[in-house]
Amino acid sequence: MPPVVKIEDIHKIYDSGEVPVHAVRGVTLEIERGDFVALMGASGSGKSTLMNLLGCLDRPTRGRYLLDGIDVSQLDRNALADIRNQKLGFVFQGFNLLARTTALENVELPMLYGARKFTTKQIRERAMHCLDIVGLSPRFDHFPSQLSGGQQQRVAIARALVNEPQVLLADEPTGNLDTRTSAEVMGVFQKLNDEGITIVMVTHELDIAHFCKRNLILRDGVMVRDEAVSNRSFAASELEKLSSAEAAAKLTGAKS
Amino acid sequence: MRFGSIIKVALRALMRNTMRSILTALGIIIGVGAVIAMVSIGNGAKAQVEAQVASLGQNVITVFSGSMSSGGMRGGWGSSPSLTIEDAEAIEREVTGIVGVSPEVRDRNQVLANGLNWNTSVNGESPDYPDIRSWKISSGAMFSDQDVRSVAKVCVIGKTVADQLFANSDPVGQTLRIRNIPFKVLGVLDSKGFNLFGQDQDDAVLVPYTSHMKRLSRRSYISSILIQAASADVIDKVQKDITEVLTQRRKGREPDFTVRNQVELAQTATATTQTMTLLLAAIASVSLLVGGIGIMNIMLVSVTERTREIGIRLAIGAHGSDVLMQFLIEATILSSLGGVIGILLGIGSSQLVSHLNGWPVLVSTASVVIAFVFSAAVGMFFGFYPARKAAQLDPIDALRYE
Numbered sequence: 001m002p003p004v005v006k007i008e009d010i011h012k013i014y015d016s017g018e019v020p021v022h023a024v025r026g027v028t029l030e031i032e033r034g035d036f037v038a039l040m041g042a043s044g045s046g047k048s049t050l051m052n053l054l055g056c057l058d059r060p061t062r063g064r065y066l067l068d069g070i071d072v073s074q075l076d077r078n079a080l081a082d083i084r085n086q087k088l089g090f091v092f093q094g095f096n097l098l099a100r101t102t103a104l105e106n107v108e109l110p111m112l113y114g115a116r117k118f119t120t121k122q123i124r125e126r127a128m129h130c131l132d133i134v135g136l137s138p139r140f141d142h143f144p145s146q147l148s149g150g151q152q153q154r155v156a157i158a159r160a161l162v163n164e165p166q167v168l169l170a171d172e173p174t175g176n177l178d179t180r181t182s183a184e185v186m187g188v189f190q191k192l193n194d195e196g197i198t199i200v201m202v203t204h205e206l207d208i209a210h211f212c213k214r215n216l217i218l219r220d221g222v223m224v225r226d227e228a229v230s231n232r233s234f235a236a237s238e239l240e241k242l243s244s245a246e247a248a249a250k251l252t253g254a255k256s
Numbered sequence: 257m258r259f260g261s262i263i264k265v266a267l268r269a270l271m272r273n274t275m276r277s278i279l280t281a282l283g284i285i286i287g288v289g290a291v292i293a294m295v296s297i298g299n300g301a302k303a304q305v306e307a308q309v310a311s312l313g314q315n316v317i318t319v320f321s322g323s324m325s326s327g328g329m330r331g332g333w334g335s336s337p338s339l340t341i342e343d344a345e346a347i348e349r350e351v352t353g354i355v356g357v358s359p360e361v362r363d364r365n366q367v368l369a370n371g372l373n374w375n376t377s378v379n380g381e382s383p384d385y386p387d388i389r390s391w392k393i394s395s396g397a398m399f400s401d402q403d404v405r406s407v408a409k410v411c412v413i414g415k416t417v418a419d420q421l422f423a424n425s426d427p428v429g430q431t432l433r434i435r436n437i438p439f440k441v442l443g444v445l446d447s448k449g450f451n452l453f454g455q456d457q458d459d460a461v462l463v464p465y466t467s468h469m470k471r472l473s474r475r476s477y478i479s480s481i482l483i484q485a486a487s488a489d490v491i492d493k494v495q496k497d498i499t500e501v502l503t504q505r506r507k508g509r510e511p512d513f514t515v516r517n518q519v520e521l522a523q524t525a526t527a528t529t530q531t532m533t534l535l536l537a538a539i540a541s542v543s544l545l546v547g548g549i550g551i552m553n554i555m556l557v558s559v560t561e562r563t564r565e566i567g568i569r570l571a572i573g574a575h576g577s578d579v580l581m582q583f584l585i586e587a588t589i590l591s592s593l594g595g596v597i598g599i600l601l602g603i604g605s606s607q608l609v610s611h612l613n614g615w616p617v618l619v620s621t622a623s624v625v626i627a628f629v630f631s632a633a634v635g636m637f638f639g640f641y642p643a644r645k646a647a648q649l650d651p652i653d654a655l656r657y658e
């Protein structure tokens with residue numbers, strides 16, 4: 001099987017400002033199906049730019065991008081929108097849920113825009129199923145403002161899953177979350193990855209990157225390292241460690 | 257995106273800012289309301305005028321003495337005596353396509369009967385008169401050509417005169433005194449109500465025109481001639497022929513008569529209504545324009561406020577056209593709801609005016625439909641620019657918008 005993501009010598013130059021910014025300088029990369037990749041690098045190294053290119057939100061200035069075998073570098077606006085809808089799932093740092101719209105309706109949203117036509121009942125059932133995967137089906141009628149950050153991010157993941165994408169893309173999904181919730185969200189990702197979903201995520205935290213299978217490091221728009229993770233973390237055990245640490249803190253706290 | 261979902265999203269967005277939506281629609285509401293109210297009142301007035309014009313009779317041509325353009329002096333119709341019975345006879349003889357002719361002489365007189373008296377219009381006419389005016393005789397009969405030839409002392413009276421002088425008895429066969437001359441009542445006319453100029457048409461006594469000229473007014477001229485053409489198709493030709501006959505009879509003298517047909521009279525009477533309609537259209541377009549600009553303004557604010565939302569929708573696969581439709585439909589719903597409220601308000605207020613002032617009002621389906629379509633169109637037109645602005649947003653920029 002061909003790699004699900006294949007980019008060849010891709011460049012992105014921002015021309016909008018006074019001086020052109022060469023944010024991505026010739027990245028070549030292949031991601032196989034079922035991979036779980038963390039993209040790391042300092043602030044301003046071009047991680048988000050590369051993610052936007054991978055996510056078909058932006059077009060490369062130069063280079064070729066084959067997504068699931070299709071060359072998407074030259075597609076028009078609507079064709080890119082259809083690719084985003086059908087083949088990709090997005091998770092953002094700031095969750096980006098629609099306010100005053102229930103969790104369930106947020107998850108239903110991608111199905112309303114797709115080329116695939118579902119009945120209202122199918123839409124409801126599929127959305128409910130995805131909320132179930134992230135463990136939030138009991139909260140389906142809550143508004144984002146009534147959910148915690150971790151819960152909102154899980155709704156966003158459910159939304160990203162609902163059209164059964166080829167690749168799940170997440171730009172700093174744990175950036176706004178505390179350690180425990182971050183581990184929970186990584187647990188959801190690991191579970192999805194175990195079921196075969198390809199995931200690419202950006203993080204600048206090394207512990208988070210250790211939940212993944214493969215780490216890429218970007219510096220000034222150039223890929224400087226690409227290695228497999230040897231001592232991988234697993235959400236279940238990490239959460240256990242956190243619980244015992246908290247318990248210990250409580251015990252000592254109670255004594256003093 | 258399916259239509260149902262778009263409408264749901266639009267309604268929700270409008271409801272989120274109920275007060276703002278109402279204030280935005282207010283321009284449309286007031287504009288449409290005012291126009292519907294005024295059109296209803298105007299239509300009522302117009303319908304009344306048309307009914308009155310129709311009451312003049314079918315295909316009627318009137319010849320007045322006096323010209324509209326005689327030497328700069330304009331005395332008004334019937335002012336300078338110039339028409340004669342011979343003119344009327346010549347028309348009847350020489351013009352084809354005529355079904356009735358009635359020379360007219362009119363004045364006001366005190367009439368007496370049963371010890372009561374009443375000041376009324378005494379009209380000298382021919383026996384054709386009721387047919388020309390499509391005026392039925394409710395009891396008795398019209399006087400005859402024989403009565404005209406013999407200058408008979410007979411009359412037919414209007415409903416008002418009958419009520420005033422013969423309240424409790426049948427007037428037919430009784431006697432009425434005009435200038436102390438007894439006239440026998442042959443018939444009573446049906447009620448016809450008020451004419452274009454607000455006069456009670458039933459307040460009249462008809463006598464043979466010969467009797468009027470020889471026994472009452474002692475005039476040698478008639479004031480006008482009523483002619484009925486056979487059909488609407490020949491009315492123009494008949495009018496032209498009448499003018500020709502009268503001009504020929506005057507051999508080179510300046511024309512001292514005016515020939516008018518009913519259509520022209522109706523046009524004069526409805527000229528003011530047309531001016532009013534134009535004025536209304538102007539008010540309507542100004543208020544819809546102002547309302548539309550209000551909607552455009554709020555939609556622009558709304559697009560800016562919801563930039564992030566637009567970014568999210570675009571990121572998960574919405575096409576520009578989906579976003580365009582969403583905002584366009586939102587603007588259209590806003591303006592057409594304003595239109596509906598305005599229509600209801602307009603109907604309500606015109607009914608109120610009719611109730612308070614007793615004016616006739618007529619709410620026409622056409623004006624309601626046009627008002628609705630226009631208000632919806634205003635939303636679409638003025639919503640287009642903001643909607644297109646939303647649709648053309650770049651997903652990344654929109655997502656990053658704070």
Ligand SMILES: Nc1ncnc2c1ncn2[C@@H]1O[C@H](COP(=O)(O)OP(=O)(O)O)[C@@H](O)[C@H]1O
Pocket residue numbers: 014015016017021022023041042043044045046047048049050
């Ligand atoms: N829209 C843009 N216009 C101009 N320059 C940009 C734009 N987006 C990012 N950049 C620049 O490109 C470089 C890489 O940015 P980014 O990809 O956001 O980095 P990271 O996500 O790794 O912090 C930075 O120097 C940034 O200033």
Ligand SMILES: [Mg+2]
Pocket residue numbers: 047048049
């Ligand atoms: Mg970034």
